[in-house]
Amino acid sequence: MNDIEDLYREIILDHYRSPRNRGELEVPPAIRVEGFNPLCGDEIVLYLIVEDGLVKDLKLSGQGCSISQSSASLMSAAVKGKTVGEVRKLVHDFKAMMSIHEAAIDGQAQAPTDFPGTGDLEAMGELAALQGVVKFPVRIKCATLSWNVLVQALDEAGAPG
Amino acid sequence: MSAQGAPAAQEDKAAQIPAAQEDKAAEIPAAQAGPVPPAKPLDARAVARDFPLLARSVHGKRIVYLDSAASSQRPCSVIDAMDSYYRTTHANVHRGVYEIAEEADRLYDAARVSAGRLVGSPSPRSEIVFTKNATEAMNLVVRSWGWKNLHAGDVVVLTEIEHHANLVPWLQLVEERGIRLRYLPVDLSTYELDISRLDEVLDGAKVLSCTLMSNVLGTIPPFQVIAGRAHEAGAVVIADGAQSVPHMPTDVQALGCDFLAFSAHKMLGPTGIGVLWGREALLEEMPPFMGGGGMILDVTLDGFVPAEIPRRFEAGTPPIAEAVGLLSAIEYLERLGMSEIWEHDQRLTSYALGTLQERFGDTIRIFGPTDEQSLDRRGAVISLALDGVHPHDLAQVLDQEAVCIRAGHHCAKPLMRRLGVGATARASFYCYNTEEDVDALAKALDEAVRLFR
Numbered sequence: 001m002n003d004i005e006d007l008y009r010e011i012i013l014d015h016y017r018s019p020r021n022r023g024e025l026e027v028p029p030a031i032r033v034e035g036f037n038p039l040c041g042d043e044i045v046l047y048l049i050v051e052d053g054l055v056k057d058l059k060l061s062g063q064g065c066s067i068s069q070s071s072a073s074l075m076s077a078a079v080k081g082k083t084v085g086e087v088r089k090l091v092h093d094f095k096a097m098m099s100i101h102e103a104a105i106d107g108q109a110q111a112p113t114d115f116p117g118t119g120d121l122e123a124m125g126e127l128a129a130l131q132g133v134v135k136f137p138v139r140i141k142c143a144t145l146s147w148n149v150l151v152q153a154l155d156e157a158g159a160p161g
Numbered sequence: 162m163s164a165q166g167a168p169a170a171q172e173d174k175a176a177q178i179p180a181a182q183e184d185k186a187a188e189i190p191a192a193q194a195g196p197v198p199p200a201k202p203l204d205a206r207a208v209a210r211d212f213p214l215l216a217r218s219v220h221g222k223r224i225v226y227l228d229s230a231a232s233s234q235r236p237c238s239v240i241d242a243m244d245s246y247y248r249t250t251h252a253n254v255h256r257g258v259y260e261i262a263e264e265a266d267r268l269y270d271a272a273r274v275s276a277g278r279l280v281g282s283p284s285p286r287s288e289i290v291f292t293k294n295a296t297e298a299m300n301l302v303v304r305s306w307g308w309k310n311l312h313a314g315d316v317v318v319l320t321e322i323e324h325h326a327n328l329v330p331w332l333q334l335v336e337e338r339g340i341r342l343r344y345l346p347v348d349l350s351t352y353e354l355d356i357s358r359l360d361e362v363l364d365g366a367k368v369l370s371c372t373l374m375s376n377v378l379g380t381i382p383p384f385q386v387i388a389g390r391a392h393e394a395g396a397v398v399i400a401d402g403a404q405s406v407p408h409m410p411t412d413v414q415a416l417g418c419d420f421l422a423f424s425a426h427k428m429l430g431p432t433g434i435g436v437l438w439g440r441e442a443l444l445e446e447m448p449p450f451m452g453g454g455g456m457i458l459d460v461t462l463d464g465f466v467p468a469e470i471p472r473r474f475e476a477g478t479p480p481i482a483e484a485v486g487l488l489s490a491i492e493y494l495e496r497l498g499m500s501e502i503w504e505h506d507q508r509l510t511s512y513a514l515g516t517l518q519e520r521f522g523d524t525i526r527i528f529g530p531t532d533e534q535s536l537d538r539r540g541a542v543i544s545l546a547l548d549g550v551h552p553h554d555l556a557q558v559l560d561q562e563a564v565c566i567r568a569g570h571h572c573a574k575p576l577m578r579r580l581g582v583g584a585t586a587r588a589s590f591y592c593y594n595t596e597e598d599v600d601a602l603a604k605a606l607d608e609a610v611r612l613f614r
């Protein structure tokens with residue numbers, strides 16, 4: 001498998017072609033947060049409902065490259081129904097997989113490290129398909145966009161980990 | 162930096178700094194030697210051999226560089242001219258009385274004269290201002306001329322196809338001065354400006370500022386018509402030549418503009434230097450852009466007297482080595498012939514449009530004029546979208562094939578919104594690109610389609 005095929009694994013292309021949880025939710029009760037990647041024009045709009053410490057429902061809209069859109073779709077499938085604590089742990093693991101420094105995980109900076117991520121790959125399930133992105137540093141921002149939007153939405157929902 | 166410095170990079174070291182070493186008659190080597198009239202059509206394959214970067218490979222494949230609209234590559238002669246300048250000649254300009262400082266002065270002046278000749282300036286020693294890039298040249302006009310002459314409610318006319326460099330500086334004046342902007346719309350069925358709206362948008366306008374070639378669509382607006390009407394309406398006319406000046410003959414008199422901005426790095430020259438051409442009478446009335454050394458006649462603790470033009474606008478140590486590189490780049494371009502470059506561009510664009518449309522049919526969308534009749538109204542810039550493959554993914558897959566294209570909004574976000582897309586993939590050609598490069602592009606696009614569908 002060359003780097004390009006590693007980047008565009010079948011799972012990623014599948015989520016790009018048929019994104020899960022597309023749509024909108026009524027605001028309120030949902031929280032609406034949008035994020036942009038000014039470099040590429042990637043755009044993610046997230047609708048999130050947190051209830052009793054659970055991600056009860058979420059929907060996504062927006063447009064962008066296969067990496068940003070499939071990452072959002074994979075994320076939505078992975079976090080739906082999970083507790084906020086589990087979701088925050090997943091965010092952490094995902095960003096670690098993207099080789100983002102511990103210190104930068106909660107901030108804006110997204111400096112890739114020289115070594116591949118050390119996140120809990122087992123726990124990542126299908127999300128591990130996004131590993132190939134690490135070899136393309138400019139695309140890491142595409143992969144993490146929806147995750148940053150998710151964190152912002154959780155914060156706005158006042159949902160502590 | 163000699164008049165002979167292009168295109169086959171000359172070996173003779175001694176010949177590299179002739180102007181600086183000879184008598185007064187050699188002061189403006191390029192201007193006196195004049196452009197060598199080229200006799201035959203441009204041979205892109207031979208041209209490419211002058212560009213060391215094009216000899217390298219990427220991912221084990223021959224590099225196919227299709228991003229000259231963002232920045233061109235440069236020939237050995239330009240690199241050597243700058244190298245030689247630093248090794249033998251460098252000193253600060255304007256102030257030295259010793260030999261190498263005078264040589265540096267003469268080269269800097271020769272670059273000015275040469276840039277002026279390239280665009281048809283009647284008096285380059287007054288009218289050519291060196292800046293950092295085209296963006297700074299536009300900002301200079303807006304900050305100096307605009308700041309002095311524009312007031313709340315004044316109307317500036319732009320178009321919907323402008324680069325941010327010809328948009329954001331004006332938006333700053335909207336915020337700071339309360340000027341008003343009007344836009345000449347683009348017709349999305351032809352990707353050309355809707356000239357029928359010209360009189361309406363120009364009514365009462367103080368400025369018209371328009372690109373000479375869109376960096377997204379390739380569209381070349383009918384600038385002479387636009388400038389003529391703008392002048393009738395009493396507006397000052399500014400031309401953004403960042404894309405056009407590198408690719409075709411330019412004559413500011415014939416165009417009928419009052420200011421023209423362009424960048425060296427898109428025309429085989431170095432980064433870090435750009436050019437503003439302005440009509441002498443207008444420049445004379447303009448206040449300095451930035452303050453500092455080099456731009457004054459006198460300074461006291463209470464005030465200053467600005468220098469004559471063009472130095473009034475060149476505060477601080479200018480990009481001297483870059484001017485030497487620009488001088489060499491212009492000599493190279495003139496050796497190839499601007500008309501020959503333009504004809505080559507048109508041939509290659511025609512070949513590329515034909516190849517892409519034939520190969521991808523209804524699954525490709527080209528954002529720009531595509532019919533044969535419009536070839537003289539479009540440059541060698543092809544923005545496209547392929548069904549099912551996002552531009553960024555396209556660029557990524559093409560990189561694997563060593564084909565360098567750009568994906569994104571190309572610093573023209575309002576135009577992207579009009580086109581209804583977040584990004585396009587853009588291939589652009591220059592004097593060193595060949596039909597083989599176009600074939601490599603088509604083949605790499607095939608690869609992307611195979612991967613994504």
Ligand SMILES: Cc1ncc(COP(=O)(O)O)c(C=O)c1O
Nearest residue numbers: 294295296324326376403404424
């Ligand atoms: C049409 C147009 N105008 C202005 C610019 C700005 O040029 P620079 O970035 O060299 O200042 C560009 C370059 O991207 C351009 O394409």
